[in-house]
Amino acid sequence: MSEDFKVEIVNPEKSFLVKEDVSEVVVPAFEGEMGILRDHISIISFLKPGIIKILSKSGDENYYVEDGIVEFKNNNLSILTSKIFDLSNIDKSKMQILLKEAEEEANKPKIDDQAKYLIDQKIDVLRSLN
Protein backbone atom coordinates (compact mmCIF):
# COMPACT_ATOMS: atom_id res chain seq x y z
CA MET A 1 0.00 0.00 0.00
CA SER A 2 1.16 3.43 -0.71
CA GLU A 3 0.16 4.74 2.69
CA ASP A 4 2.61 2.58 4.57
CA PHE A 5 6.22 2.98 5.53
CA LYS A 6 8.75 1.07 7.53
CA VAL A 7 9.78 1.74 11.10
CA GLU A 8 12.72 0.22 12.88
CA ILE A 9 13.55 0.69 16.54
CA VAL A 10 16.99 -0.39 17.69
CA ASN A 11 18.55 -0.28 21.10
CA PRO A 12 22.18 -1.09 21.85
CA GLU A 13 21.47 -4.72 22.69
CA LYS A 14 19.33 -5.63 19.74
CA SER A 15 16.93 -4.62 17.05
CA PHE A 16 13.92 -3.92 19.19
CA LEU A 17 11.15 -3.72 16.64
CA VAL A 18 10.76 -3.78 12.88
CA LYS A 19 7.42 -3.02 11.29
CA GLU A 20 6.68 -2.67 7.61
CA ASP A 21 3.05 -1.56 7.55
CA VAL A 22 3.00 1.58 9.61
CA SER A 23 0.71 4.42 8.65
CA GLU A 24 1.78 6.99 11.23
CA VAL A 25 4.31 7.35 14.00
CA VAL A 26 4.20 10.04 16.65
CA VAL A 27 7.53 10.65 18.36
CA PRO A 28 8.33 12.96 21.28
CA ALA A 29 10.95 15.08 19.52
CA PHE A 30 13.00 17.53 21.50
CA GLU A 31 11.02 20.54 20.35
CA GLY A 32 7.62 18.94 20.63
CA GLU A 33 5.70 15.95 19.44
CA MET A 34 6.12 15.13 15.81
CA GLY A 35 3.82 13.03 13.69
CA ILE A 36 5.47 11.30 10.78
CA LEU A 37 3.56 10.08 7.75
CA ARG A 38 4.72 8.55 4.52
CA ASP A 39 6.85 10.77 2.26
CA HIS A 40 7.90 13.02 5.08
CA ILE A 41 10.99 15.05 4.28
CA SER A 42 14.30 13.51 5.41
CA ILE A 43 14.83 14.57 8.95
CA ILE A 44 17.09 13.96 11.91
CA SER A 45 16.04 14.89 15.39
CA PHE A 46 16.47 13.69 18.91
CA LEU A 47 13.98 12.64 21.52
CA LYS A 48 13.01 13.72 24.95
CA PRO A 49 11.37 11.34 27.41
CA GLY A 50 7.90 10.52 26.19
CA ILE A 51 5.73 8.09 24.34
CA ILE A 52 6.17 6.78 20.84
CA LYS A 53 2.86 6.00 19.19
CA ILE A 54 2.91 3.62 16.28
CA LEU A 55 -0.29 3.41 14.25
CA SER A 56 -0.71 0.57 11.84
CA LYS A 57 -3.42 -1.64 10.43
CA SER A 58 -2.56 -4.42 12.81
CA GLY A 59 -3.28 -2.13 15.75
CA ASP A 60 -1.73 0.72 17.67
CA GLU A 61 1.30 0.35 19.87
CA ASN A 62 2.72 2.61 22.53
CA TYR A 63 6.26 2.68 23.83
CA TYR A 64 7.89 4.71 26.53
CA VAL A 65 11.35 6.08 25.65
CA GLU A 66 13.83 8.10 27.66
CA ASP A 67 16.09 9.38 24.94
CA GLY A 68 17.09 8.64 21.40
CA ILE A 69 17.59 9.79 17.87
CA VAL A 70 15.13 9.62 15.00
CA GLU A 71 16.14 9.52 11.41
CA PHE A 72 13.66 9.47 8.57
CA LYS A 73 14.84 8.87 5.06
CA ASN A 74 13.34 7.24 1.96
CA ASN A 75 10.29 6.15 3.91
CA ASN A 76 12.42 4.41 6.47
CA LEU A 77 12.10 5.60 10.01
CA SER A 78 14.92 4.56 12.33
CA ILE A 79 14.71 5.23 16.02
CA LEU A 80 17.84 4.71 18.09
CA THR A 81 17.24 4.63 21.79
CA SER A 82 19.01 3.30 24.84
CA LYS A 83 15.93 2.89 27.03
CA ILE A 84 12.58 1.74 25.73
CA PHE A 85 9.61 -0.09 27.28
CA ASP A 86 6.54 -1.57 25.70
CA LEU A 87 3.55 -0.02 27.44
CA SER A 88 1.19 -2.90 26.77
CA ASN A 89 3.00 -5.24 29.13
CA ILE A 90 4.92 -3.01 31.43
CA ASP A 91 5.48 -3.57 35.09
CA LYS A 92 3.81 -0.83 37.13
CA SER A 93 6.35 -1.16 39.92
CA LYS A 94 9.18 -0.62 37.47
CA MET A 95 7.64 2.65 36.36
CA GLN A 96 7.35 3.67 39.99
CA ILE A 97 11.06 3.06 40.45
CA LEU A 98 11.88 5.10 37.36
CA LEU A 99 9.70 7.93 38.60
CA LYS A 100 11.38 7.89 41.97
CA GLU A 101 14.82 8.02 40.40
CA ALA A 102 13.77 10.89 38.20
CA GLU A 103 12.40 12.84 41.13
CA GLU A 104 15.61 12.36 43.05
CA GLU A 105 17.56 13.55 40.03
CA ALA A 106 15.40 16.64 39.71
CA ASN A 107 16.02 17.59 43.32
CA LYS A 108 19.77 17.67 42.91
CA PRO A 109 21.12 21.17 43.48
CA LYS A 110 23.48 21.18 40.53
CA ILE A 111 21.61 20.72 37.31
CA ASP A 112 21.75 22.69 34.09
CA ASP A 113 18.70 23.99 32.28
CA GLN A 114 18.57 21.41 29.55
CA ALA A 115 18.93 18.51 31.95
CA LYS A 116 16.29 20.06 34.17
CA TYR A 117 13.93 20.39 31.24
CA LEU A 118 14.46 16.77 30.25
CA ILE A 119 13.99 15.45 33.75
CA ASP A 120 10.80 17.46 34.25
CA GLN A 121 9.47 16.02 31.03
CA LYS A 122 10.32 12.57 32.27
CA ILE A 123 8.52 13.09 35.55
CA ASP A 124 5.43 14.42 33.78
CA VAL A 125 5.26 11.48 31.45
CA LEU A 126 5.87 8.93 34.16
CA ARG A 127 3.24 10.52 36.40
CA SER A 128 0.69 10.41 33.64
CA LEU A 129 1.42 6.73 33.13
CA ASN A 130 1.15 5.70 36.72
Added chain:
Amino acid sequence: MASLDDLKKRIASVKSTQKITKAMKMVAAAKLRRAQESAEKGRPYSEKMNNVILNLSNGISDKENAPKLLSGTGDDKVHLCVVMTSDRGLCGGFNSNIIKKAKSFFSKISNENKELKIITVGSKGNDQLKRLYGDKIIENISFKESKNANYFDADKVGKIIIEKFESGEFDVCTIFYNQFKNVITQIPQAQQIIPLNNEGDENNSDESYEFEPDEDEILSNLLPKNISTQIFKAMLENSASEQGSRMSAMDNATRNAGEMVDKLTIVYNRSRQAAITKELIEIISGAESL
Protein backbone atom coordinates in the same frame (compact mmCIF):
# COMPACT_ATOMS: atom_id res chain seq x y z
CA MET B 1 62.95 -43.72 36.90
CA ALA B 2 59.70 -42.93 38.59
CA SER B 3 58.07 -45.72 40.46
CA LEU B 4 54.81 -47.24 39.31
CA ASP B 5 52.90 -45.55 42.07
CA ASP B 6 54.23 -42.14 41.10
CA LEU B 7 53.25 -42.67 37.51
CA LYS B 8 49.79 -43.75 38.51
CA LYS B 9 49.32 -40.59 40.56
CA ARG B 10 50.63 -38.46 37.74
CA ILE B 11 48.18 -39.97 35.26
CA ALA B 12 45.29 -39.44 37.65
CA SER B 13 46.22 -35.79 38.16
CA VAL B 14 46.56 -35.08 34.44
CA LYS B 15 43.21 -36.73 33.88
CA SER B 16 41.49 -34.55 36.43
CA THR B 17 43.09 -31.45 34.92
CA GLN B 18 41.77 -32.58 31.58
CA LYS B 19 38.30 -32.85 33.04
CA ILE B 20 38.50 -29.26 34.25
CA THR B 21 39.75 -27.88 30.94
CA LYS B 22 37.07 -29.83 29.13
CA ALA B 23 34.39 -28.39 31.35
CA MET B 24 35.78 -24.88 30.85
CA LYS B 25 35.73 -25.40 27.14
CA MET B 26 32.09 -26.40 27.22
CA VAL B 27 31.17 -23.40 29.35
CA ALA B 28 33.10 -21.07 27.05
CA ALA B 29 31.38 -22.57 24.02
CA ALA B 30 27.96 -21.96 25.54
CA LYS B 31 28.87 -18.42 26.53
CA LEU B 32 30.45 -17.77 23.16
CA ARG B 33 27.19 -18.45 21.38
CA ARG B 34 25.42 -15.93 23.54
CA ALA B 35 28.18 -13.34 23.27
CA GLN B 36 28.37 -13.73 19.53
CA GLU B 37 24.64 -13.34 19.23
CA SER B 38 24.59 -10.14 21.23
CA ALA B 39 27.57 -8.79 19.29
CA GLU B 40 25.64 -9.35 16.09
CA LYS B 41 22.46 -7.89 17.50
CA GLY B 42 24.33 -4.84 18.70
CA ARG B 43 25.75 -4.05 15.30
CA PRO B 44 22.73 -2.30 13.74
CA TYR B 45 22.71 0.29 16.51
CA SER B 46 26.32 1.32 16.13
CA GLU B 47 26.09 1.24 12.36
CA LYS B 48 22.99 3.42 12.31
CA MET B 49 24.60 5.76 14.80
CA ASN B 50 27.64 6.05 12.59
CA ASN B 51 25.50 6.75 9.55
CA VAL B 52 23.57 9.50 11.25
CA ILE B 53 26.75 11.14 12.50
CA LEU B 54 28.31 10.88 9.08
CA ASN B 55 25.32 12.55 7.50
CA LEU B 56 25.35 15.21 10.17
CA SER B 57 29.02 16.01 10.04
CA ASN B 58 28.84 16.36 6.29
CA GLY B 59 25.94 18.73 6.69
CA ILE B 60 27.95 21.02 8.89
CA SER B 61 29.18 23.92 6.87
CA ASP B 62 31.14 25.67 9.54
CA LYS B 63 33.94 23.23 10.35
CA GLU B 64 35.67 25.71 12.60
CA ASN B 65 32.91 25.82 15.12
CA ALA B 66 32.12 22.12 15.02
CA PRO B 67 31.90 20.46 18.42
CA LYS B 68 35.28 19.53 19.84
CA LEU B 69 34.36 15.86 20.17
CA LEU B 70 34.13 15.76 16.39
CA SER B 71 36.98 17.96 15.27
CA GLY B 72 39.35 17.60 18.23
CA THR B 73 41.05 20.25 20.26
CA GLY B 74 43.38 21.10 17.43
CA ASP B 75 46.24 19.56 19.35
CA ASP B 76 47.54 16.06 19.81
CA LYS B 77 49.89 16.40 22.74
CA VAL B 78 48.11 14.28 25.31
CA HIS B 79 46.91 10.85 24.34
CA LEU B 80 44.39 8.91 26.35
CA CYS B 81 44.41 5.18 25.73
CA VAL B 82 41.56 3.02 26.91
CA VAL B 83 42.78 -0.57 27.09
CA MET B 84 39.90 -3.01 27.29
CA THR B 85 40.71 -6.48 28.55
CA SER B 86 38.93 -9.26 30.40
CA ASP B 87 38.54 -9.76 34.13
CA ARG B 88 39.40 -13.42 33.99
CA GLY B 89 42.44 -15.29 32.84
CA LEU B 90 42.89 -18.67 31.18
CA CYS B 91 41.88 -17.39 27.79
CA GLY B 92 44.99 -17.97 25.73
CA GLY B 93 46.58 -14.96 24.09
CA PHE B 94 43.49 -12.79 24.39
CA ASN B 95 44.77 -10.28 26.91
CA SER B 96 48.42 -10.34 25.91
CA ASN B 97 47.48 -9.60 22.30
CA ILE B 98 45.72 -6.42 23.29
CA ILE B 99 48.53 -5.47 25.64
CA LYS B 100 51.11 -6.06 22.93
CA LYS B 101 49.23 -3.85 20.52
CA ALA B 102 48.77 -1.19 23.17
CA LYS B 103 52.42 -1.28 24.25
CA SER B 104 53.70 -0.74 20.74
CA PHE B 105 51.36 2.23 20.47
CA PHE B 106 52.57 3.56 23.82
CA SER B 107 56.21 3.44 22.82
CA LYS B 108 55.35 5.19 19.56
CA ILE B 109 53.70 7.97 21.52
CA SER B 110 56.54 8.39 23.98
CA ASN B 111 59.01 8.42 21.09
CA GLU B 112 57.13 11.38 19.69
CA ASN B 113 57.45 13.10 23.07
CA LYS B 114 53.77 13.14 23.70
CA GLU B 115 52.11 12.67 27.01
CA LEU B 116 50.39 9.40 27.71
CA LYS B 117 47.45 8.62 29.95
CA ILE B 118 45.92 5.21 30.35
CA ILE B 119 42.55 3.96 31.47
CA THR B 120 42.29 0.23 31.87
CA VAL B 121 38.98 -1.56 31.63
CA GLY B 122 39.16 -5.06 33.06
CA SER B 123 41.55 -6.20 35.76
CA LYS B 124 43.83 -8.36 33.62
CA GLY B 125 45.03 -5.45 31.56
CA ASN B 126 45.67 -3.45 34.68
CA ASP B 127 47.76 -6.27 36.13
CA GLN B 128 49.93 -6.48 33.06
CA LEU B 129 50.39 -2.75 32.53
CA LYS B 130 50.92 -1.82 36.17
CA ARG B 131 54.58 -2.75 36.21
CA LEU B 132 55.71 -0.73 33.21
CA TYR B 133 53.18 2.04 33.01
CA GLY B 134 51.92 2.22 36.59
CA ASP B 135 52.38 5.98 36.83
CA LYS B 136 50.49 6.57 33.58
CA ILE B 137 47.35 4.71 34.59
CA ILE B 138 44.84 7.27 35.76
CA GLU B 139 41.88 5.00 36.21
CA ASN B 140 41.04 1.33 36.40
CA ILE B 141 37.51 0.26 35.73
CA SER B 142 36.33 -3.27 36.27
CA PHE B 143 32.94 -4.84 35.75
CA LYS B 144 33.43 -8.06 37.61
CA GLU B 145 29.91 -8.00 38.99
CA SER B 146 28.06 -7.68 35.71
CA LYS B 147 27.64 -10.99 33.97
CA ASN B 148 27.30 -9.80 30.40
CA ALA B 149 28.45 -6.70 28.63
CA ASN B 150 25.65 -4.20 28.99
CA TYR B 151 25.09 -0.70 27.74
CA PHE B 152 24.87 0.69 31.22
CA ASP B 153 28.51 -0.15 31.95
CA ALA B 154 29.62 1.18 28.58
CA ASP B 155 27.80 4.41 29.29
CA LYS B 156 29.67 4.76 32.57
CA VAL B 157 33.03 4.45 30.82
CA GLY B 158 31.86 6.85 28.13
CA LYS B 159 30.84 9.44 30.71
CA ILE B 160 34.21 9.21 32.44
CA ILE B 161 35.99 9.77 29.14
CA ILE B 162 33.83 12.71 28.17
CA GLU B 163 34.23 14.29 31.57
CA LYS B 164 37.99 14.09 31.25
CA PHE B 165 37.85 15.44 27.73
CA GLU B 166 35.76 18.40 28.72
CA SER B 167 38.09 19.29 31.55
CA GLY B 168 40.88 19.30 28.99
CA GLU B 169 42.85 16.37 30.30
CA PHE B 170 43.64 14.92 26.88
CA ASP B 171 43.43 15.66 23.16
CA VAL B 172 43.16 12.30 21.48
CA CYS B 173 41.45 9.16 22.70
CA THR B 174 42.08 5.69 21.38
CA ILE B 175 40.45 2.46 22.50
CA PHE B 176 42.09 -0.95 22.34
CA TYR B 177 40.04 -4.11 22.07
CA ASN B 178 39.91 -7.44 20.29
CA GLN B 179 37.69 -7.68 17.28
CA PHE B 180 35.97 -11.02 16.98
CA LYS B 181 36.58 -12.59 13.60
CA ASN B 182 36.00 -16.22 14.39
CA VAL B 183 36.67 -18.67 17.19
CA ILE B 184 40.34 -19.04 16.33
CA THR B 185 41.09 -15.52 15.17
CA GLN B 186 40.68 -12.32 17.14
CA ILE B 187 42.23 -9.18 15.81
CA PRO B 188 43.51 -6.61 18.29
CA GLN B 189 42.23 -3.20 17.26
CA ALA B 190 43.21 0.35 17.99
CA GLN B 191 40.34 2.71 17.27
CA GLN B 192 40.45 6.43 17.63
CA ILE B 193 37.19 7.78 19.03
CA ILE B 194 38.12 11.38 19.85
CA PRO B 195 38.36 13.24 17.56
CA LEU B 196 36.08 11.14 15.46
CA ASN B 197 37.87 9.60 12.57
CA ASN B 198 35.58 9.47 9.60
CA GLU B 199 38.18 9.46 6.93
CA GLY B 200 37.78 6.75 4.38
CA ASP B 201 34.06 6.58 4.87
CA GLU B 202 32.48 7.79 1.70
CA ASN B 203 29.26 9.59 2.06
CA ASN B 204 27.16 8.33 -0.79
CA SER B 205 23.92 10.00 0.14
CA ASP B 206 23.58 13.36 -1.47
CA GLU B 207 20.29 13.88 0.24
CA SER B 208 19.96 16.83 2.50
CA TYR B 209 18.31 16.48 5.82
CA GLU B 210 16.03 18.64 7.79
CA PHE B 211 17.35 19.13 11.29
CA GLU B 212 15.32 19.83 14.34
CA PRO B 213 16.78 21.51 16.38
CA ASP B 214 19.81 22.65 14.37
CA GLU B 215 22.83 20.54 13.47
CA ASP B 216 25.07 21.82 16.23
CA GLU B 217 22.66 20.97 18.95
CA ILE B 218 21.96 17.51 17.60
CA LEU B 219 25.64 16.83 17.17
CA SER B 220 26.53 17.92 20.65
CA ASN B 221 23.79 15.65 21.94
CA LEU B 222 24.75 12.78 19.71
CA LEU B 223 28.51 12.68 19.99
CA PRO B 224 28.68 11.71 23.66
CA LYS B 225 26.19 8.95 22.91
CA ASN B 226 28.36 7.81 20.07
CA ILE B 227 31.34 7.45 22.43
CA SER B 228 29.32 5.19 24.69
CA THR B 229 28.08 3.26 21.70
CA GLN B 230 31.57 2.71 20.36
CA ILE B 231 32.71 1.52 23.77
CA PHE B 232 29.73 -0.76 24.03
CA LYS B 233 30.55 -2.19 20.62
CA ALA B 234 34.13 -2.78 21.75
CA MET B 235 32.84 -4.48 24.89
CA LEU B 236 30.61 -6.80 22.91
CA GLU B 237 33.39 -7.67 20.49
CA ASN B 238 35.70 -8.19 23.42
CA SER B 239 33.42 -10.53 25.29
CA ALA B 240 32.83 -12.63 22.19
CA SER B 241 36.58 -12.70 21.55
CA GLU B 242 37.31 -13.62 25.13
CA GLN B 243 35.02 -16.62 25.05
CA GLY B 244 36.30 -17.67 21.64
CA SER B 245 39.88 -17.38 22.75
CA ARG B 246 39.19 -19.26 25.95
CA MET B 247 37.39 -21.98 24.06
CA SER B 248 40.27 -22.63 21.70
CA ALA B 249 42.82 -22.38 24.51
CA MET B 250 40.91 -24.90 26.60
CA ASP B 251 40.45 -27.13 23.57
CA ASN B 252 44.22 -27.17 23.11
CA ALA B 253 44.76 -27.82 26.79
CA THR B 254 42.35 -30.74 26.73
CA ARG B 255 44.08 -32.21 23.72
CA ASN B 256 47.51 -31.77 25.25
CA ALA B 257 46.35 -33.40 28.45
CA GLY B 258 45.05 -36.33 26.40
CA GLU B 259 48.42 -36.71 24.69
CA MET B 260 50.17 -36.56 28.03
CA VAL B 261 47.91 -39.24 29.48
CA ASP B 262 48.64 -41.49 26.50
CA LYS B 263 52.39 -41.02 26.85
CA LEU B 264 52.34 -41.58 30.59
CA THR B 265 50.21 -44.68 30.18
CA ILE B 266 52.76 -46.15 27.77
CA VAL B 267 55.59 -45.41 30.19
CA TYR B 268 53.53 -46.87 32.99
CA ASN B 269 52.81 -50.08 31.07
CA ARG B 270 56.42 -50.43 29.99
CA SER B 271 57.75 -50.07 33.48
CA ARG B 272 55.12 -52.46 34.79
CA GLN B 273 56.16 -55.05 32.19
CA ALA B 274 59.82 -54.41 32.92
CA ALA B 275 59.20 -55.05 36.58
CA ILE B 276 57.40 -58.33 35.80
CA THR B 277 60.13 -59.44 33.41
CA LYS B 278 62.74 -58.59 35.98
CA GLU B 279 60.97 -60.65 38.60
CA LEU B 280 60.61 -63.57 36.21
CA ILE B 281 64.26 -63.49 35.31
CA GLU B 282 65.15 -63.45 38.97
CA ILE B 283 62.94 -66.49 39.64
CA ILE B 284 64.21 -68.43 36.59
CA SER B 285 67.87 -67.70 37.19
CA GLY B 286 67.33 -68.59 40.85
CA ALA B 287 65.79 -71.94 39.85
CA GLU B 288 68.56 -72.64 37.32
CA SER B 289 71.30 -72.11 39.84
CA LEU B 290 69.90 -74.85 42.05
